[in-house]
Amino acid sequence: MSLVHLQEAFRAKKHHLSAFLVLGDPTLEVSFELAKKAIELGATMLEVGIAYGDPSADGPAIQKANLRAMAAEAHTEAAFGVMRRIHEAFPHVPMNLLVYGNLVHARGFERFVDEALAAGASSLLVPDILFEEGEELRAVCKAKGLGHAELAGPLTTPKRLVRLAKTIDAYLYLVAFQGVTGARTGGGDAIGELVTRVSAGVDVPVCVGFGLSSGEQVGKVFDSGARVAVVGSYLANAIEAGVNAGPIGDGRHVVESFAKAFAPLAETAKRYG
């Protein structure tokens, strides 16, 4: 997989619903089952994260997802293993890797990007390597054909959005709320205005995440011009509920809890081409 596959997906279909999963949450095996379920229900992309002990941009739901995956020993190599399995089973579903900078830095940029590509990644977003500090990483991604994404937020100035967009070849990940990750209800109109403004200002696909938790929000995001809607914390909460319901075992009840949460959002997304 590489950037080319992501670009193909964007050509083939306008709107994409993406599920964010921390690889290895709650176990390596169940994590694969969750990805499978998300795709079966209608996710046409996946955002995947590698567990990190200091996720300073994440709220409680994804912090806990990270801790569950770390307890399952889902370190970088094991996480790439899960990605490979997902990729082998669903070769046409792009996987966008969201990973904290120190995991990439510790492995070395070249090696990390090589391994991510081999595991089936289409693109890479490192939320804590700021645009100004990212030149080397962007160069490695570009040379090897891994897509490169950047974050933007509600307070990112229009001038800066244009600067960010110039270097991006995968998508612009727009954070819908100023704050850390976490499921939020409502806020539809404000998100709509933000997405409309940003989508109109840049000529790269806009992906919206951080807090989406309902079909209504997903619809609003698509209507406002976004190409990808990412659901993360809301699903992490569903996974947690499944984990708390009893021993993980084969993970059936975790997958059920996850599916119940994701299905209504997937139904909304199906109404969009």
Place this chain on the structure above:
Amino acid sequence: MPSKADLTPRKGAFGAYGGRYVSELLVPALDELEEARKTIVRSSSFKREFRETLREWAGRPTPLTYVANFSKLCNLQVYLKREDLLHGGAHKTNNVVGQGILAKRMGKKRIIAETGAGQHGVATAMVGARLGFETVVYMGARDVERQAPNVKRMQLCGATVVPVETGSQTLKDAINEALRDWTANLENTHYLLGTVCGPDPFPRLVRDFHRVIGKEAKQQWGDRVGGLPRAVVACVGGGSNAIGIFKAFEKDREVDLVGVEPGGHGLESGEHGATLSKGTVGLLHGARTSVMQDPFGQILEPHSVAAGLDYPGVGPEHAYLRDIGRARYEWATDDEAIEAFETLARTEGIIPAFESAHAIAYAMKAVKLGHYEPGARILINCSGRGDKDLDTYRKLYGHRIGGGVSGAKGAHA
């Protein structure tokens, strides 16, 4: 090991260290702070208010004390810069006064801070009370238990103390939580970071507020002793007191700058916080610096008897000073620090903080190690007082307390 060429910081870099490794969402806050640093902090009215507050509220200048009895034991001539006598009991007050006045002038209504041992939290709560801020202090849940008296002091000054239950529930998690709060509330909130770590401009901002330590010490040394010290010694956790005293002597090449890291149970044990001696290059809390991490880049939990040194990273400027050979970093173990803590109390009537005791412990072994000729004149930054550590001392080392209370046996206190 990542090569240096892999990543070169741009924003506020100290050679291969520093930079801004944070989320895009923090950019507006960091840009605003950098702008304020360039304009407000450099203005004469800010400088005047900073100077006056340090003098009238915090008690500057702090003395330089020659410790004759202790010197004899070390076979050196030891002078202490008495930051332990600063209001609040440690050097931390310099930084909170600076950032507090800055936040006020930036129009912020709320200040947040992280704290490990509680010293920075207490200092922030004190300045928050004086300047009329709503003050929130994030503290690892484990530290809240370990440092109960400091929690009370913060609350007494009107601050809200939020125990952080995530991760390892210590300082690094408190910093993560403060960063999260700041991201969500940056419009009315200033993050009053407590050391020379974090994303640019914090390492420079905090350093500059602590420069007063070295400036005073150099002046006092010139007036009282003459010439320059052979070495300037300070403990290093994040490294703010060390950078504060080092900066004034940085250009005097004949003066050794010695940072003393927490050796915990010994460097071989793996249970220590000697980030500069044993760490590798990584990204932590917004900076590229020397970090304690596993081969995958997961941050490791350090150990030190001194909670204020219990940090898996270090200020990026220290990593730079190490690389260019301008500063040297040694370590002292928990046991050595405790011995120094007891020794200084018995010989001089000064109870240093466990943190500062690491610098004092180095002085006790410097001649034996052959680092200095007997009689060399050494300046040590006594960065804090040890009152806060008495509970821990009693629990861990209480059996060693000598002296006794007259007639204590069987007596009712």
